[in-house]
Amino acid sequence: MRVYSVSELTREIKNLFETSFPPVWVEGEITDLRPARSQHIYFSLKDEHAILSCIIFKSDQDITSSLIKNGMMARVYGELNLYEKGGRYSLLVRRLIPFGRGDLHMRFEQLKKKLGEEGLFESSRKRPIPAFPERVGVITALHGAAIRDLVKVVRKRMKWVELVVRDTKVQGVGAKEDIARAIRDLNEWGSCDLIIVTRGGGSIEELWPFNEEIVARAIYESTIPVLSAVGHEIDYTVSDFVADARAATPSAAGESVVRDSREILSNINNMEKHIYNAVAGMIDNLKEKLLSLERSYGLSKPRSVIYERQQWADELGRRLNTVIQNLILNTNTLLLSLGSSIMRERSHLMERTDTRVNNLDELMRERFLHTLYKKRKLVELLQNRLSDLSPVSVLERGYSICFKLPEKRVISRSDLLSRDDKVMIKFSKGSADAKIEKVTTNSN
Numbered sequence: 001m002r003v004y005s006v007s008e009l010t011r012e013i014k015n016l017f018e019t020s021f022p023p024v025w026v027e028g029e030i031t032d033l034r035p036a037r038s039q040h041i042y043f044s045l046k047d048e049h050a051i052l053s054c055i056i057f058k059s060d061q062d063i064t065s066s067l068i069k070n071g072m073m074a075r076v077y078g079e080l081n082l083y084e085k086g087g088r089y090s091l092l093v094r095r096l097i098p099f100g101r102g103d104l105h106m107r108f109e110q111l112k113k114k115l116g117e118e119g120l121f122e123s124s125r126k127r128p129i130p131a132f133p134e135r136v137g138v139i140t141a142l143h144g145a146a147i148r149d150l151v152k153v154v155r156k157r158m159k160w161v162e163l164v165v166r167d168t169k170v171q172g173v174g175a176k177e178d179i180a181r182a183i184r185d186l187n188e189w190g191s192c193d194l195i196i197v198t199r200g201g202g203s204i205e206e207l208w209p210f211n212e213e214i215v216a217r218a219i220y221e222s223t224i225p226v227l228s229a230v231g232h233e234i235d236y237t238v239s240d241f242v243a244d245a246r247a248a249t250p251s252a253a254g255e256s257v258v259r260d261s262r263e264i265l266s267n268i269n270n271m272e273k274h275i276y277n278a279v280a281g282m283i284d285n286l287k288e289k290l291l292s293l294e295r296s297y298g299l300s301k302p303r304s305v306i307y308e309r310q311q312w313a314d315e316l317g318r319r320l321n322t323v324i325q326n327l328i329l330n331t332n333t334l335l336l337s338l339g340s341s342i343m344r345e346r347s348h349l350m351e352r353t354d355t356r357v358n359n360l361d362e363l364m365r366e367r368f369l370h371t372l373y374k375k376r377k378l379v380e381l382l383q384n385r386l387s388d389l390s391p392v393s394v395l396e397r398g399y400s401i402c403f404k405l406p407e408k409r410v411i412s413r414s415d416l417l418s419r420d421d422k423v424m425i426k427f428s429k430g431s432a433d434a435k436i437e438k439v440t441t442n443s444n
Contacts, residue, residue, distance in 0.1 A: 007084065014082040017089065026052065026091060027075040029104070030068055032203030033234070043068070044203065045076065045091075053090035054078075060094050070204045071105020074098045104204055108211055111238055115213070120220050126244045127225045129257060133193035135162040136257060137186040137224070139179060142167035145200045146229075146250040153254030158261045164192060170199040175209035180218035187222055194257060195222060197239060198229040198250045210237040219243055229253035395428035402426075405433070415441050 004012070028045035035041055041056040054076060068074060077095040082088070115121065136154075140146045142165055154161055166182040169175040179197065186195050197210070197219065209215060210230045219226045219242045228243035229250050240246040247253035387393055391401070402411040405422040417423070421436045 010082070010084045010087060014084060017080060017082050021080045023077060023079045023094070024091075025075060025077050027073070027099075028052065030072045030074050031070055031104075031205060033068065033070045035234075041068070043070075045074070046205075053088060054093050055081075055090055056093045056096065060092075068096065068098060069105075071108065072098050104208065104211075108238070111211065111213055111216070112241065115216055115238065115242065120216060121241045129225055129227060129245050130193045132259070133161065133257060135164060135192050137189075137192035137195045138163055138165045139168050139182040139186070139195065139197045140165065140199055140250075141170050144170065146170075146198045149200075149250045150196070150198065150229075150254045153251050154258050157254070158258045161258050169209075171202065171206045171209060176212035176214050179209055180214045183215075183218040183222055183226070187224055190224075192224055195224050195226045196229060196253050196257065197226060197243065198247075198253055199231070200250065201232040201235065207231050207235060207237055210239040212238075215239055216242045227253055227257060395426070400425050400427050414439055 026045060028047045031044050031046050031051075033041070033043040039058040039061075041061065043054050043056075045052045045054055075097045076091065076093045078091045078093040081090055081092045083090065119125070138147060138150065140150075147165060151163060154163060164186075166186060168182045169178040183195065183197070186192055197215075199207070199210075201207075207230060210228075216238045219228070219239060225244045226242075227245045227247060228237070228239040229247035229252065230237045230239055231249075233248035245256070247256050395401070403409065403424040403426065404411050404417065405424055408424065411417060411423065417436050417439050419436055419439060423434050423436065425432050425434060
């Protein structure tokens with residue numbers, strides 16, 4: 001019986017594997033997308049029951065290949081390949097056709113939309129990350145790569161910052177509940193200045209607990225600022241959007257949270273030098289001023305300065321008295337001039353006032369007489385008109401008035417009288433009683 005070495009058996013399997021399968025079309029959901037420095041693209045295709053590793057070499061890439069994302073549904077064409085050193089088989093993709101989104105991606109977008117509409121992503125509610133935290137709570141796997149990278153960066157930048165690690169499941173069954181519980185535990189403890197929720201890179205399935213609603217709401221309800229650092233730079237989770245800040249990687253989280261002590265010390269040294277130079281400059285200026293004062297005339301002969309100041313004060317006093325006397329004299333002269341002017345103006349004003357009053361009195365007298373004349377003429381005219389209309393005037397022109405007795409009612413028509421009626425006839429002078437003998441009603 002032949003005994004194969006591992007290399008021989010793997011090579012036999014590779015030859016059999018690659019010659020037995022022609023190029024094939026495969027469809028599934030893209031996951032674990034990992035662009036490499038060599039510019040090759042590594043990812044996996046999965047469905048409900050299996051997963052297939054895929055590679056797109058740089059020489060086989062086109063525009064469509066550069067647009068693929070985790071969670072996208074795609075149909076790929078290529079041939080199977082077995083990598084001998086790793087003992088893994090994969091599909092060498094020659095062509096890729098995106099045609100939809102996968103289930104996880106759809107769930108991600110739905111939850112993101114729901115929480116966004118509730119206001120969990122609002123920038124106004126996010127709190128600033130403390131500039132100099134003394135104690136930082138870290139929620140991650142205690143023995144994972146993330147905590148090692150984070151500790152390395154923090155210890156290098158600022159050794160005295162305390163890291164409190166809450167050992168947590170970061171993938172698999174029960175991870176989402178454990179992460180949410182860990183956030184609440186650190187909030188109940190209340191001794192941390194900041195909480196970092198972190199883990200290293202992985203496929204979308206491995207990072208999925210950080211896309212769960214229970215984790216997002218725990219971050220939102222935290223009273224302590226939360227920084228999310230999940231996966232690599234290309235990985236985004238719902239936790240990143242809810243947290244107060246995001247870091248691309250665990251190492252980046254350490255750099256953003258803890259300032260470099262060497263940089264701080266350098267800044268302090270620079271500030272110290274700046275302050276020293278500023279103070280030294282001020283001292284030198286003060287020394288120059290003191291030397292100038294020492295050499296000044298006032299300090300060398302203070303009595304002479306006092307005498308000069310006294311003489312100057314006396315001179316100012318004399319000048320002030322002169323100015324005051326001149327001011328008083330000028331004021332008196334001005335007042336006398338103003339008094340004379342006021343008297344002259346008063347006399348002229350009285351004369352003009354008397355003349356105007358006399359003119360007005362004459363004008364009023366003329367207007368009154370003219371108005372009185374007009375009123376008299378009007379009264380005479382009205383008297384004449386009234387006299388013409390008076391019954392007495394009518395009687396004087398030969399007319400008479402007939403009154404029916406005994407009621408003395410004025411009779412203006414003959415049909416108001418009957419035979420044997422007694423009447424009184426009124427003349428312009430006197431009256432006469434009469435008895436009606438005949439009544440004629442003919443108007444003619």
